[in-house]
Amino acid sequence: MTELLTQLGKRSYPIVIRRGLLSALGEMVSRFYQGSKIFIVTDKNVNAYYGAAAEKALQSAGYITGSLVLPPGEQTKAFDVLPAVYEAMLDFGLRRRDLILTLGGGVVGDLGGFAAATYLRGVPYIQIPTSLLAQIDSSVGGKVAVNLKRGKNLIGNFCQPMAVLTDPDTLATLPGRFFYDGLAEAIKAACIKDRALFDLIRGLVSRSELHSRIEEIVTRCCQIKKEVVEADELENGERILLNFGHTIGHAAEACYHYSRYTHGEAVAIGMCLITAHSEATDMTAPGTAAELRETLAAHNLPCALDADADGAALVSAISHDKKNMGSSLNIVLLKEIGQGFVYETTLPYFHFLLSGDGV
Numbered sequence: 001m002t003e004l005l006t007q008l009g010k011r012s013y014p015i016v017i018r019r020g021l022l023s024a025l026g027e028m029v030s031r032f033y034q035g036s037k038i039f040i041v042t043d044k045n046v047n048a049y050y051g052a053a054a055e056k057a058l059q060s061a062g063y064i065t066g067s068l069v070l071p072p073g074e075q076t077k078a079f080d081v082l083p084a085v086y087e088a089m090l091d092f093g094l095r096r097r098d099l100i101l102t103l104g105g106g107v108v109g110d111l112g113g114f115a116a117a118t119y120l121r122g123v124p125y126i127q128i129p130t131s132l133l134a135q136i137d138s139s140v141g142g143k144v145a146v147n148l149k150r151g152k153n154l155i156g157n158f159c160q161p162m163a164v165l166t167d168p169d170t171l172a173t174l175p176g177r178f179f180y181d182g183l184a185e186a187i188k189a190a191c192i193k194d195r196a197l198f199d200l201i202r203g204l205v206s207r208s209e210l211h212s213r214i215e216e217i218v219t220r221c222c223q224i225k226k227e228v229v230e231a232d233e234l235e236n237g238e239r240i241l242l243n244f245g246h247t248i249g250h251a252a253e254a255c256y257h258y259s260r261y262t263h264g265e266a267v268a269i270g271m272c273l274i275t276a277h278s279e280a281t282d283m284t285a286p287g288t289a290a291e292l293r294e295t296l297a298a299h300n301l302p303c304a305l306d307a308d309a310d311g312a313a314l315v316s317a318i319s320h321d322k323k324n325m326g327s328s329l330n331i332v333l334l335k336e337i338g339q340g341f342v343y344e345t346t347l348p349y350f351h352f353l354l355s356g357d358g359v
């Protein structure tokens with residue numbers, strides 16, 4: 001078992017990572033919460049595997065539980081879904097001193113976390129992330145949000161959880177595409193901060209090999225994320241590093257209406273394109289792009305856009321990204337694997353990169 005403390009003054013919280021943690025959930029939650037009522041937000045897939053066991057463990061520890069099981073998928077993380085979430089909480093009689101528990105991937109964590117931040121002006125919540133992406137990334141850092149039809153994460157807040165309780169054993173049931181999707185974010189974290197983690201992941205080719213070291217991978221990624229968040233909780237500086245590969249990645253997702261690439265696949269493409277370009281312009285150590293490409297490809301992740309990619313549409317999507325609304329654009333480049341840095345540029349950088357040869 002590993003326990004990391006995210007140090008944010010009064011908003012500090014632990015991230016507990018332990019294989020088999022779910023079977024002792026009641027005991028684990030009682031370390032942080034001594035009230036009586038817990039409302040679980042989850043989705044149908046996760047509920048089928050873990051819902052009953054989680055509720056039983058909580059009830060055995062004396063808690064009164066209620067739950068809302070939502071349809072799986074990004075469409076659930078919608079502003080329009082919130083009223084039903086709040087209604088279910090009201091029906092359960094959830095009060096401000098009670099607890100919300102999010103059990104699921106990033107969709108459930110972001111939506112449930114946003115509901116916790118806003119229901120009755122804020123109720124404490126604990127994240128129990130069950131996808132790889134949620135365990136290494138979205139559950140840590142307190143960014144909670146829902147989507148509008150006009151774009152992802154447009155309505156949100158920073159609201160740190162009371163604790164993050166992670167059981168890497170849940171990843172055994174995660175479908176392959178989502179597993180590798182999350183692995184793209186682990187490779188990203190390694191690229192910006194941790195050469196040793198990159199080498200570890202590169203050396204573990206099959207999913208079963210990755211599983212055998214998954215606790216270590218999850219722990220190291222959480223360590224990186226928590227350190228970046230501690231340095232910059234509200235994303236005004238250092239936290240931008242976590243966006244390596246995301247400028248092009250977000251554009252590629254948006255251009256195809258979130259149907260062609262998963263988030264991790266789009267980020268993998270973004271990391272490869274930006275690094276090939278920065279290496280060609282002598283800002284990145286020679287050989288870095290090839291090493292990155294080989295590692296991503298070995299883990300079922302794409303390294304280039306499809307042949308029909310429209311460079312102009314991608315640049316337009318970059319200009320519409322909410323993070324790029326100012327005149328300058330902060331992007332993340334690698335000095336080498338394990339060392340990311342923020343580079344200030346403007347939109348024409350992407351005109352050049354994504355037109356003709358870049359695509």
Ligand SMILES: NC(=O)c1ccc[n+]([C@@H]2O[C@H](COP(=O)([O-])OP(=O)(O)OC[C@H]3O[C@@H](n4cnc5c(N)ncnc54)[C@H](O)[C@@H]3O)[C@@H](O)[C@H]2O)c1
Pocket residue numbers: 043044045046049072073074077104105106107108110130131132133134137138139140141142143144152153170171172173174175178181263
């Ligand atoms: N808050 C943040 O800082 C942050 C960071 C990165 C991404 N995100 C958000 O996270 C979301 C994506 O998260 P995700 O990839 O976890 O998506 P997701 O929550 O949709 O989960 C992916 C799929 O896996 C299923 N699933 C989850 N855990 C499972 C398990 N253990 N066994 C079987 N099936 C399981 C889910 O039901 C779903 O079908 C996006 O909305 C993204 O914007 C947020």
